[in-house]
């Protein structure tokens with residue numbers, strides 16, 4: 001199905017099933033602990049042996065020798081494969097560092113050996129017996145501030161609109177500040193895990209935890225140089241990814257090599273302390289933002305220059321991503337720098353670019369509002385735009401940011417906020433209120449599915465993943481709505497490389513793309529059923545097909561009918577900016593004596609087209625908000641600059657926010673319709689929820705204390721010496 005013009009009134013506007021708050025259909029499996037995750041595939045690989053990885057103990061350099069004799073002779077050990085035993089493996093899609101093979105170490109905790117044993121304990125104990133000699137590489141400069149100073153002002157701008165210098169010269173008010181965001185780890189609940197059967201070195205089955213089945217499938221074929229037709233990848237349940245599982249990682253590679261060496265299936269999970277340096281993370285950023293405004297609060301100029309790091313060939317973190325698009329303003333200059341650093345790989349993490357960029361830009365907006373003596377809600381409203389300000393010919397398909405701000409202000413009670421920084425107290429707590437805008441693009445990818453009518457039941461197969469987001473449920477809703485069937489008569493089968501290729505889960509494109517793909521497949525099935533019955537004009541409702549003299553239950557169709565199709569996206573979408581918007585409101589308390597910040601309540605108002613399922617959508621947004629609070633207050637991968645690794649590589653040292661940190665959390669959806677976006681008029685929310693949150697917290701803390709901190713996270717040490725003496 002080609003989506004080549006904006007959606008008009010269609011069957012989804014009936015909203016019988018789509019749009020209804022529908023509990024997760026995989027919920028019972030998950031809460032009873034019976035959903036088979038990648039490390040728990042006793043149903044398909046009951047005889048799997050245990051693999052355990054060894055990570056490199058230097059930041060970069062070379063391995064000069066490895067002695068695995070003691071490990072091979074240790075109790076229960078079936079096989080040991082070291083990186084010196086095999087040639088360097090080819091890199092899979094977007095793998096920047098090599099995952100295994102050869103003597104080069106590109107980052108700390110790069111996988112350098114796998115031990116396979118009868119038990120987990122035996123494998124782990126034997127791994128500790130491997131002796132490794134290294135030749136460390138030369139010390140590198142890992143100071144991002146220094147790197148920013150070196151590159152600032154160099155290179156052509158990514159976006160240059162109007163006479164920026166003149167705008168800053170002539171403006172009534174100008175701000176100019178530096179902002180810093182630290183390296184962040186995805187810290188999903190389930191570590192990277194795989195069970196692999198490659199026991200005869202021929203066909204390979206990979207039960208893994210991954211967001212993108214097709215990319216993973218192709219990457220495994222490339223990495224091992226084997227025919228994709230000989231590889232099957234399944235990932236039906238994923239315990240979170242946040243971007244960390246977009247690409248092939250070492251767990252699957254080591255389990256495959258271990259399986260071939262031991263002649264049995266092998267399961268391997270990256271130990272938590274290896275996840276943070278072995279896999280990818282979000283790069284730290286250094287950002288300079290200059291804003292220029294008229295006395296009436298209209299932005300005249302925006303200037304955003306940022307730097308992040310990665311291994312050579314990577315993309316780092318594009319913190320400038322939202323700046324060309326979010327706010328009006330006649331002139332702007334935007335430049336993103338990526339500097340090479342021998343550190344663990346940086347890559348996508350939830351709202352890559354927007355999340356870190358808005359952490360800075362939305363503080364800058366608050367600072368400008370203060371400088372203008374304007375309400376920060378009003379300041380953002382004044383600078384709304386309905387067209388891409390860097391390309392005014394291109395309108396937003398549907399943008400209701402102002403409505404988000406207004407609704408949020410009303411529901412939150414913004415009018416009653418503290419307006420004088422540091423002036424409101426509740427005992428020892430200084431109370432403050434903050435706001436920030438949220439912006440995130442709404443991309444789509446081609447997505448396919450197969451729909452099968454069998455004995456009155458509908459089976460839908462697609463390689464789409466459910467990474468905790470609710471895909472099973474919204475896809476079943478889509479199929480049921482399209483076929484005019486009851487939800488209970490739909491069975492979703494996901495995340496198997498033998499199924500039609502879908503968008504996968506990432507970039508908040510999953511829900512928008514894969515529901516459209518399932519719609520396409522179900523419409524193809526409707527055509528096929530109508531054709532079989534000789535109907536020109538068939539209607540599907542209440543589990544029946546009607547047309548002409550025909551009125552029959554779908555369960556009366558005894559033969560199996562199957563159809564496959566995919567959604568393809570038309571060029572007309574290029575004429576629009578398709579994006580999602582939101583406003584975050586936060587109340588904090590900052591302890592006047594210790595500087596400890598606590599979120600007291602928070603509200604998000606989101607504009608993301610049709611909300612397919614308010615329960616799963618809300619769950620996505622509150623998850624993003626919790627992550628945003630972590631980014632504001634605690635998350636910080638601590639870099640050992642002399643050795644080139646992140647020292648706090650576990651969940652004790654790297655602190656994420658949890659539910660208990662946020663006593664009161666509210667999410668409102670405008671529930672608009674965006675016919676340009678998809679046939680369902682829907683857009684993703686999975687990444688929108690984190691955008692702007694950290695800045696709303698930071699702005700609330702400023703309002704509580706009068707202290708402006710621009711270096712995340714906003715830990716107590718950054719406030720202590722400036723708190724009021726009481």
Ligand code: MOS
Pocket residue numbers: 211241242243244246348349350351352505506507508
């Ligand atoms: Mo996302 S960071 O593309 O999973």
